[in-house]
Amino acid sequence: MKKAILLVNSIAWVTLICSCGNSTNNAETIASDTLAVDSSAMMASVPEEYISIPAPDEMFSFMKDIGGAGKSTSHLNNPDNYKNYVDTKSKALNFGIYATDFLYCSTFDYGVEGLKYFVNVKKLGDDLGISGVVSESLGERIQKNIGKNDSLTDISNALYFAAISELEKSDKANILSLVIVGGWIESLNLVTNMVTKFKTNDPAIERIAEQKYTLDNLLGYLEKHKSDEHVDAVIRQLNELKTTFDQLKEESTSGAISSTGNKKVLGGGTKITITEDQYKAISAKVKGIHDSFTIVK
């Protein structure tokens, strides 16, 4: 009996060990398969087509360059609203909004106020699982640089891009989508509030009209993530804005490609024009969407 047990035991262990050996090989295969799967996922980061969205800093730096100064911080999202953002959707949208507000403060010399927005960016970043990007040492750096506009702008830009990069890296496409939408709507809302009087050829007005192209790309990007119900809901809101943008007049112009020094000048393209009524309609729609993101009932 003992011999029989010993024999069964030996067979069992040998089988198990061999099996474990196979398992190790399998583990390698699986690891390899996993990597292959993951490489597909990685490839997904470079799909056949990737849609990029201009970041808010491009809008603000343009406004600053053309002499448009931030009039005040009254149109920024109230920092106290933070406590109302309890669900992932409002946290992600308002992470983008507060990060943009922080950038606005940095660009237009409201460094001290900017700190309040940075605090909210940090809190929401923690909630969204990207706390590594918004560290306390960054807060100290910001405090040291208050009054130094360029440094603060660099820091706030770096923060925005690091957050985007972290969300991409961690495969949180739905959250990333909402962050980008929040940032874009906030920048557009702020710029429409910086325009005091409508003039057709005002570069700021033209830049607002040209957001039609950004919106087209943004919607294209969001479409890829519309399986997320929150992203889908935001798409519906933005489609209403698109309807208004689509009414703007577009005129094809001819032009060749030339060179000036080491710079290529791409002529032609489409010139877009906007009327005062259209501008007002767009501003109102933007404000409506913005308020629906920031005022949580």
Next chain:
Amino acid sequence: MKKFISLYLVFVFGLLAIEAIGQRYGNVPKVSATNPCNDFQKKSCKHSPDAGFAYNGQSRSGLFSKGQQSTVKAVFFKGMDYHISVCAEDRAQANFLIKDAKTGEVLYDNSTDNNTQEIQITNENTRNVNILVTLPGAGEKKDMVKGSEGVCAGLLIEHRRSDKTGF
């Protein structure tokens, strides 16, 4: 003692059964997806030597196989200068084309410009563009890891306000 032996055998055969089930149905991959080329464009692509250029958020990077083409849809605003550079690991020379997204017109092709890896452009009108980046070596599209043909490639875009010229 017999009970102990029985329990022991049940344990051992139980392990075998679990292993067999694992082999039959396969295991769930545990390695999460990450992009090994994250921020490659910031570190590796040439930045403009000219003053005033800032990083543009439409820049991209990712893992490419030889011969692979990827399109980045971007918006270029009028009144802005853009410095665009492409780069890849192993100093592979990338081809890049800029097309008007609306008309499909080829606005720039580096293969007709000494295969340069960086250019500076400005636009008369704001437009959506498609930037097509291709790594040479067509027909060698292999599994990225098993075939070990994957290389990081990046597209770095920088912008600044154009200098005013004329009156």
